[in-house]
Amino acid sequence: MLTAEQTPSLAPLQRLVDSWIMATGKGYFSPLTNMAILAEETGEVARIMARLHGDQVAKPSDTAVSLADELVDVIWVATAIANQEGIDLTEALRKNFDKKSSRDADRFGPTAQQNTETLTPKNL
Numbered sequence: 001m002l003t004a005e006q007t008p009s010l011a012p013l014q015r016l017v018d019s020w021i022m023a024t025g026k027g028y029f030s031p032l033t034n035m036a037i038l039a040e041e042t043g044e045v046a047r048i049m050a051r052l053h054g055d056q057v058a059k060p061s062d063t064a065v066s067l068a069d070e071l072v073d074v075i076w077v078a079t080a081i082a083n084q085e086g087i088d089l090t091e092a093l094r095k096n097f098d099k100k101s102s103r104d105a106d107r108f109g110p111t112a113q114q115n116t117e118t119l120t121p122k123n124l
Ligand SMILES: [Mg+2]
Pocket: 041, 044, 069, 070, 073
C-alpha cells in the first residue's frame, strides 16, 4: 500500500496542463470532445504498437510518429479530463496502486498458470 508520502504528486502536471489550456488553448474543450480526443490518441498509440510489434508493415509516413509523443498525448488529454471533472490524480493514483496491490497480490505467482486454466470465454 502506498502512503500519501510515497505517492508521487501529479498536481504539478495537472496545474501545468490547466495553465496551458487556459492561456494557450483559450479554455477547455467539452468533456465529450476530450473523450473523443482520448480515443483518438489511444488509437494513435495502438497504430504505432501494431507497426512495431504486430503483423502490419510500417508505411514511410509511419516513421514520422513517435510512440513517446503519442503516449504523452494520452496522458495530456487524460489529465485535462481529470481537471475538468475535478479529479485529484495524485489521490486517484494512490488508490489505484492500493487496488492493484490487494487485487493482484497472488495473481502473478506460481499459481497464475492454474488460474488461467480455469478460465473459459464465459467467465473472462
Ligand atoms: Mg497524437
